[in-house]
Amino acid sequence: MPVQTINFHIKGDSRGSLIACEQNHNIPFDIKRVYYIFNTAPDAVRGKHAHKTLGQILVCISGSCDISTEENGRQNTYYLNSPTHGLYISGLVWREMSNFSPDAVLLVLASDYYKESDYIRNYKDFLRLTKEQND
Numbered sequence: 212m213p214v215q216t217i218n219f220h221i222k223g224d225s226r227g228s229l230i231a232c233e234q235n236h237n238i239p240f241d242i243k244r245v246y247y248i249f250n251t252a253p254d255a256v257r258g259k260h261a262h263k264t265l266g267q268i269l270v271c272i273s274g275s276c277d278i279s280t281e282e283n284g285r286q287n288t289y290y291l292n293s294p295t296h297g298l299y300i301s302g303l304v305w306r307e308m309s310n311f312s313p314d315a316v317l318l319v320l321a322s323d324y325y326k327e328s329d330y331i332r333n334y335k336d337f338l339r340l341t342k343e344q345n346d
């Protein structure tokens with residue numbers, strides 16, 4: 212499945228909660244890059260691209276935001292509002308992030324370094340590549 216929700220196991224005690232992300236254990240790839248998005252303008256829409264090979268896990272560790280995805284003609288919107296739930300996106304998936312709350316911090320774990328050559332930024336190219344994949 213190119214888009215999957217992930218529930219992280221919480222290690223909690225009387226002091227509070229902790230979640231650990233470990234590559235190839237609860238994160239299904241080598242983690243080569245971590246970035247986070249914050250201070251997002253309320254009307255901003257980020258993303259608007261797909262990737263050729265990258266795998267990513269998105270976790271809204273503070274606040275909330277929407278992640279809209281499209282793969283193979285299927286469109287979904289996931290409301291992320293918890294550090295305990297993530298979204299695993301791999302394969303040919305168009306994604307847009309929007310509706311950020313003022314306190315939103317979106318953490319992204321990625322399977323590769325930043326490579327502009329892995330981006331598909333043109334929606335028509337994305338549709339063409341999706342079609343080619345299915346032919």
Ligand code: TYD
Binds near residue numbers: 246256257259325
């Ligand atoms: P951009 O691709 O527009 O972010 P988003 O997909 O969240 O809308 O990236 C914004 C800028 O940051 C752009 O100049 C590329 C740069 N960037 C990096 O240098 N490294 C990274 O890991 C990412 C995701 C972006």
